Amino acid sequence: MTEQYRPGVVGRQSYPSSVSSGREPANLGDILERVLDRGVVIAGDIRVNLLDIELLTIKLRLIIASVDTAREMGIDWWEHDPWLTGKDQALVEENRRLRDRIAALEEGRPRRRAIEPIEGEVESVEDRPVRRTEARRDERGG
Amino acid sequence: MDDAGTYLYAVASDVAVPCPEGLKGVAGRDVRAIAQSGLVAYVSTVPLEQFGEEPLRRSMEDLDWLGATAHAHHRVVEAVARLGPVAPVRLVTVYSGEEQVRRLLEERHDDFADTLARVAGRQEWGVKAYVVKTEAAPVAPEPAAEEPASPGTAYLKRRQASLRTREESWRDAGARAERIHDVLRCVAVASRRHRAQDPQLSGRDEWMVLNGAYLVDEERAEEFARALDDLRGQGIELELTGPWAPYSFTVLEEGGPR
Numbered sequence: 001m002t003e004q005y006r007p008g009v010v011g012r013q014s015y016p017s018s019v020s021s022g023r024e025p026a027n028l029g030d031i032l033e034r035v036l037d038r039g040v041v042i043a044g045d046i047r048v049n050l051l052d053i054e055l056l057t058i059k060l061r062l063i064i065a066s067v068d069t070a071r072e073m074g075i076d077w078w079e080h081d082p083w084l085t086g087k088d089q090a091l092v093e094e095n096r097r098l099r100d101r102i103a104a105l106e107e108g109r110p111r112r113r114a115i116e117p118i119e120g121e122v123e124s125v126e127d128r129p130v131r132r133t134e135a136r137r138d139e140r141g142g
Numbered sequence: 143m144d145d146a147g148t149y150l151y152a153v154a155s156d157v158a159v160p161c162p163e164g165l166k167g168v169a170g171r172d173v174r175a176i177a178q179s180g181l182v183a184y185v186s187t188v189p190l191e192q193f194g195e196e197p198l199r200r201s202m203e204d205l206d207w208l209g210a211t212a213h214a215h216h217r218v219v220e221a222v223a224r225l226g227p228v229a230p231v232r233l234v235t236v237y238s239g240e241e242q243v244r245r246l247l248e249e250r251h252d253d254f255a256d257t258l259a260r261v262a263g264r265q266e267w268g269v270k271a272y273v274v275k276t277e278a279a280p281v282a283p284e285p286a287a288e289e290p291a292s293p294g295t296a297y298l299k300r301r302q303a304s305l306r307t308r309e310e311s312w313r314d315a316g317a318r319a320e321r322i323h324d325v326l327r328c329v330a331v332a333s334r335r336h337r338a339q340d341p342q343l344s345g346r347d348e349w350m351v352l353n354g355a356y357l358v359d360e361e362r363a364e365e366f367a368r369a370l371d372d373l374r375g376q377g378i379e380l381e382l383t384g385p386w387a388p389y390s391f392t393v394l395e396e397g398g399p400r
Contacts, residue, residue, distance in 0.1 A: 028209050028212060028213070029339055030268065030383060031212045031213065031216045032208070032212050032233070033336055033339070034216075034230075034355075034386065034389035034390060035212055035215050035216060035219070035230065035232065035233040035389065094293070094297045097293070098293070098294065101293075
């Protein structure tokens with residue numbers, strides 16, 4: 001089924017005379033790519049059981065996804081591909097270290113710890129060092 | 143015959159060539175030939191409870207069904223391609239009956255004839271180029287001891303360097319794909335670039351930089367393969383598939399004569 005063609009086995013003789021010789025090229029993706037997305041488009045009123053070809057093609061592009069189409073469709077695997085995106089893990093790590101540092105720095109500044117957020121203020125948990133949140137919880141708890 | 147449709151696989155030009163005996167198409171149905179206006183259409187009668195508009199909406203999303211149907215369609219096209227020039231038709235092109243297929247052949251005769259003349263004596267070859275993932279992105283060095291003042295700056299610098307490296311690899315790979323395409327195009331009569339396949343589909347996680355189709359004269363097939371062999375190496379892996387029926391070179395434009 002997924003037999004690959006050896007380069008060099010070329011020419012007319014590659015078309016065997018027998019139908020059942022198993023000359024099934026490549027994979028399903030290759031076949032679909034050709035028979036569905038590229039082929040004669042029969043236009044107009046002649047096509048009776050009119051398939052919603054566009055819709056179908058879009059659905060199949062979820063499978064036969066290209067970089068361009070996939071991006072439009074919100075498929076962004078490559079943005080999480082470590083090779084393509086570089087150092088995501090390092091970024092997370094760096095971020096964590098920086099937060100720890102900020103927390104440590106704020107530790108030495110009691111004045112700032114006294115500042116409480118205004119009631120109802122939208123608070124970004126991410127920007128806020130963990131220790132402050134804990135401190136606030138302690139105050140409220142006690 | 144309200145419950146049956148006529149499934150079209152391909153159109154060929156040689157009326158004299160008989161349909162291969164015992165050729166089975168989609169849904170295991172026999173394939174037969176319809177001759178009209180000097181063209182031949184290869185068709186099967188298919189049940190509309192499977193190939194009607196509504197059932198198709200569901201079944202086209204069923205990968206098993208789709209796979210089986212695509213393979214069956216492809217088998218017929220390949221079998222017919224062995225007989226002579228052929229214009230494959232898009233998967234699941236269903237007509238209400240033989241009469242409509244005849245009308246199609248009659249009304250779009252010239253388009254089909256042109257297409258068939260262009261692909262006669264030629265084959266389609268597929269070439270995919272992958273970037274070989276030998277080394278991943280360069281490992282970022284540990285923050286140097288002499289920059290303790292701003293780990294953030296150091297990080298940004300590393301990040302910038304890594305981005306630049308990545309951009310360069312993209313550009314480099316893209317340029318090489320262009321070159322490969324150009325070389326192959328010179329041996330081919332026509333060429334077309336398909337979209338790069340998703341790794342899920344290609345089954346490989348290397349980055350596909352070229353997914354090309356090339357229409358090559360039969361007598362130049364070996365030359366084409368040699369040209370391809372010369373392009374191998376240097377971190378690019380090339381995969382050749384084919385020969386295919388000229389799937390990528392038989393696209394008729396919409397809006398032709400009705």
